[in-house]
Amino acid sequence: MIAINSTPISRVEYTKFLGVLVDEKLTWRFHINHIATKIACSLGMLSKVKRILPRNNLLTLYYSLIYPHLNYCISIWGNTFQIYLNKLLTLQKRAVRLINCSFFRSHTNPIFIELRILKLPEIYKLSCLIFIYRYLANDLPSICRSLFLLRTYYSSVTYYTRNNNQFVTPKYRTSVRGKCIAISGTAIWATIPAELKLSYSLLGFKSKLRTFFLSKYIM
Numbered sequence: 465m466i467a468i469n470s471t472p473i474s475r476v477e478y479t480k481f482l483g484v485l486v487d488e489k490l491t492w493r494f495h496i497n498h499i500a501t502k503i504a505c506s507l508g509m510l511s512k513v514k515r516i517l518p519r520n521n522l523l524t525l526y527y528s529l530i531y532p533h534l535n536y537c538i539s540i541w542g543n544t545f546q547i548y549l550n551k552l553l554t555l556q557k558r559a560v561r562l563i564n565c566s567f568f569r570s571h572t573n574p575i576f577i578e579l580r581i582l583k584l585p586e587i588y589k590l591s592c593l594i595f596i597y598r599y600l601a602n603d604l605p606s607i608c609r610s611l612f613l614l615r616t617y618y619s620s621v622t623y624y625t626r627n628n629n630q631f632v633t634p635k636y637r638t639s640v641r642g643k644c645i646a647i648s649g650t651a652i653w654a655t656i657p658a659e660l661k662l663s664y665s666l667l668g669f670k671s672k673l674r675t676f677f678l679s680k681y682i683m
Contacts, residue, residue, distance in 0.1 A: 484537050490640050492541035496548045499533040503555045506530050510562045522563040523579065530559055534587055539595055542588030543643040553584045573681045586677040590670070592649040593656065597669050611646050 466473045478487035478494040485495035506529035514522060534552065542549070557572045564575045576583060582590060598604050599612060613632040631650040636642050653661070660676060663669035 482537075484540065491548065492544045493548050495541055496544070496552060500551050500555060502533055503530050503552070503559075507555065507558055507562065510559065514562050514565055519563060519565075526559055526563060526581070530556070534584060535591065538588050539591040539645050539649070542584070542591065543648050549584060556584055577678055577681050580674065580678060582674060582677055583681075586680075589652050589677070590673055592645055592652050593673060594666070594670065595645060596649055596653050597661075597663075597666060601666070603666075612650065 476488075478485050480486075485492075485498050487494050506525075509529065510522060510525060513525075517525075534556065558568075560566075560572055560575045560579060560581055561568060561570055563579060564570075566575060575581075595604075596612075599608060613634060615630055615632055631653065633647060633650060636647060641647065656673070656676065660669065660672050663672055
């Protein structure tokens with residue numbers, strides 16, 4: 465029994481912290497189920513108005529009602545087991561079919577490309593890469609400086625701090641540790657082209673990344 469000031473702290477299966485449901489094993493299953501329920505409700509709204517509103521308005525509804533749930537803190541929970549993430553990806557595919565008024569079994573890759581909507585795995589990658597870009601640009605709170613280990617660090621010249629093979633991957637023993645941004649995020653960073661890393665602005669970096677990810681859906 466854990467106690468603080470003689471007050472016992474009961475053990476729970478999960479708890480909410482800053483809008484994220486954190487479970488005791490860090491599987492994020494409860495959080496994903498929670499946002500899946502919210503997204504399913506939003507899909508019901510989209511279904512009712514898809515024949516009434518133009519596609520631009522349906523896109524606005526997507527980015528207002530669905531995307532925030534998929535994007536919020538995804539760099540924390542978005543690298544969990546695929547069996548949990550598939551539930552959200554299935555809902556996202558339903559959403560783009562509704563926006564495009566497509567048949568319920570239509571192949572979704574062309575729709576994602578046409579609507580310029582990123583799939584859930586790329587939303588996760590985008591979030592991680594933006595975090596690392598801001599880290600290298602000294603645009604994060606000082607408490608975040610200890611998250612990554614660099615081979616060489618230049619505090620005043622960000623151009624050199626975006627080179628390939630710059631991050632040192634720390635050793636880890638558990639799968640949970642391996643899924644954190646310090647490990648998986650830097651692995652993703654190593655896969656993107658060098659010209660993207662050298663983007664001069666965060667806005668340009670985001671735009672180029674979106675185009676880069678969408679191009680992969682054609683393959």
